[in-house]
Amino acid sequence: MTEATHPLNEVFLAFQVIPRLKEGNNFEVVDKAIEVVKNANVPYQVGAMETTMKGELNQLLAIVTAAQQACYDAGALEVITNIKIHSKTLEATDTFCTYDRGVTPANHMFVEK
Numbered sequence: 001m002t003e004a005t006h007p008l009n010e011v012f013l014a015f016q017v018i019p020r021l022k023e024g025n026n027f028e029v030v031d032k033a034i035e036v037v038k039n040a041n042v043p044y045q046v047g048a049m050e051t052t053m054k055g056e057l058n059q060l061l062a063i064v065t066a067a068q069q070a071c072y073d074a075g076a077l078e079v080i081t082n083i084k085i086h087s088k089t090l091e092a093t094d095t096f097c098t099y100d101r102g103v104t105p106a107n108h109m110f111v112e113k
Contacts, residue, residue, distance in 0.1 A: 012086040013060040014052040017067060019076035032074040033067035040066075050082070057085065 019029040034051060037044050040063045042055040053060050064083060071079045 009056050010054065011057050011060065012052060012054055013057070013064070014050045014084040014086075015064050015067070016050040016082045017071055018080040018082075019071040019074075020078045020080075021075055022077055024075055029071050029074045029076055032070040036067040036070050037063060050084075057087070 017030060017033045019026055019033075021029060034046055037046070037051055037053060040053070042053050042060065042063065044051060044053045053063065061083075064081065068079050068081050
């Protein structure tokens with residue numbers, strides 16, 4: 001498959017970390033993961049249940065890995081990480097199934113870096 005038919009150079013990736021600690025506050029550990037995203041220089045949106053980013057797939061997966069490590073560095077004993085990825089072909093722009101909202105002037109929810 002060529003890049004023209006399967007462009008993984010720009011995807012949406014949503015992820016959720018669920019850290020388990022022996023003691024302490026899970027929210028403080030999740031905040032450490034969110035800091036990694038904020039410092040990653042990619043468009044992102046933090047929601048109540050997950051954080052969504054836009055960019056190149058391998059870069060975003062590396063950010064998730066770093067966010068997971070930040071949880072361990074903050075004292076997590078284990079971390080469950082849920083990941084959702086949305087990619088599309090160039091031909092998908094004309095179809096009904098395209099999630100095309102992303103980062104646009106009308107959608108100010110994403111933080112541009």
